[in-house]
Amino acid sequence: MADIRPLILISNDDGIEAKGLRFLIECVNDIGEVIAVAPSGPRSGQSSAITVDAPLRIKQHPDYDGAGMYSVTGTPVDCIKLAMHAIVPRRPDIVLSGINHGSNSGNSVIYSGTMGAAMEACMLGIPAVGFSLLHHSLDADFTECRPIVESITRNVLEDGLPKQVCLNVNIPALCVPKGIKIVRASRGYWTEEYADYIDPHGKPYYWLTGRFKDEDPDNPDTDNYWLEREYATVVPVRPDQTAVDHIDGLRFEL
C-alpha cells in the first residue's frame, strides 16, 4: 500500500488573498498534502452563515507553496461544504482555519467565520482547528505562530480529538508565546457598539465597533486572562449548543 500523506484542508474568513492563510499553508505543507479553499474576499463576522438564496462559484488559483488554491463566492462554511462536494480528492484528515487576522477569544467567538469553518468540519466528523493571531493588521507578523500551529496540527493528526469537539486556538501578538493553556472562553459582552453618523442628506447610519467587556477578567480559567499574559490558548469547542445540564430543570405545559 502506498504511503499516503495526510490531506490537510485549509480555509479562513479573511479570504484567499490573506497573509494568514498563506502563512498557515507554509507551516503545514511538510506535514501533508495541502488544499486551501477560502472565500473570494473578506468574510469576517460571518459565524456559521450559509448561502441559501444564491448560487456559488469555485475559482482555481495558482498553487501556493505546493498547495492547491481555490476560492468560493460564499461564506467560510460554504467553503468547507463545497470543498467536500466538488474539490477535495478524498476525505481530509484534518481541517485548519486561519490564521485569522485578529482575536477570536472570549464568547464573541460566536461571530467568527474562522471558527464557523472549523465547526462545520467538526460536524462532519473531521478533526478541526481554528487559529487566530491577536493582530488585525493585513501585514501582521505571524512568525511566532509557527511552532504552535505545527505542534497542535501534528498532535491532532496523531491523537485525534474528542467526538464533536474542535479547537479554537488564539495566539498573542508581538511576543514569543510562553506556552499553551487549555481553558474556557472568557464570558463578556460588547459595549458602545455603534459609531453614529449622519449622511450628506441628513439621514443617520450606524457602523459596528465597540469594546469587549470581560465579566471576569482576573479568572485564570479563561482565555483572555492567559492571552494578556503572553500565552497561547486552546479552547475546546462543541458545535452542539444544547445546554444538557438544564434539560431536567425546565418545565413547560400546554
Added chain:
Amino acid sequence: MADIRPLILISNDDGIEAKGLRFLIECVNDIGEVIAVAPSGPRSGQSSAITVDAPLRIKQHPDYDGAGMYSVTGTPVDCIKLAMHAIVPRRPDIVLSGINHGSNSGNSVIYSGTMGAAMEACMLGIPAVGFSLLHHSLDADFTECRPIVESITRNVLEDGLPKQVCLNVNIPALCVPKGIKIVRASRGYWTEEYADYIDPHGKPYYWLTGRFKDEDPDNPDTDNYWLEREYATVVPVRPDQTAVDHIDGLRFEL
C-alpha cells in the same frame, strides 16, 4: 410607581414582511408592549453573522397590531444590537425571535438566524426564545403555534431562564401539537448538499440543498424524535460553546 407592561422585543430571520413575525406579534401583544426590529429582507442561514464592513440603516414602518415596526439592513444579530443601541426605549424584558418559516431542529440550528438573534439577546443577559414552525411556505398556517408561544412567553417572563441559556422552540406543522418536550438537539449532518448546474457559457455553479441525516433517529432524548410524533420541542441552548468537560483531557506543548 406606574404599572409598566413588560417590553417584548421581537426579531426574526425571514424579514420584516414575514407572516411568522406578524403572527408572533399577534400572539403576545396583550402580554406586553411589543417592538419588532427585523431584517429588511430574508436572512435565512445567517447564523450569528454580524455586519462589520458596511454601515447599517434603520427604517420605521407603520405599526402592526399595536407594535412598533422597524427594519434594519443587516443580519438578525445586527437587529438585536442596533435595537439596543438606537430603538428600544428601555431594556427589553424578553426577546422573541420568529416565528421562523421552517424547522430549526437538530444540530443544524447552528446555521439559524432566528436563533442567532435569540443567542445575541441571551449574551446580553435578556431572556430569549426562538420559535420555528416546521413549514417553509410563505403562507404557512401558524394558528396552532399560539398556545405554545403564549405559554412559554408568560412562563419565561415570570420565572426567567438559567443564566446564559436561551430556548429553541420547534413546533410541528399541520397538526394540533400533543404537548411540549424538553430535549436536546438531534445530532446529524447534511448529505447531497449541492445541486450542480452549468451556466449558458459552460461554467459550473452550485446551489445549496440536501437532506439532514439524523445519526440517532430513534432516540427519545432528541427534538426530531418528538417533532415527528407531533410534539413541540424546547431545547435549552447556551451561546458559549466551550466544551468544559474536555478541558482537563487535552494537553498541548510548545
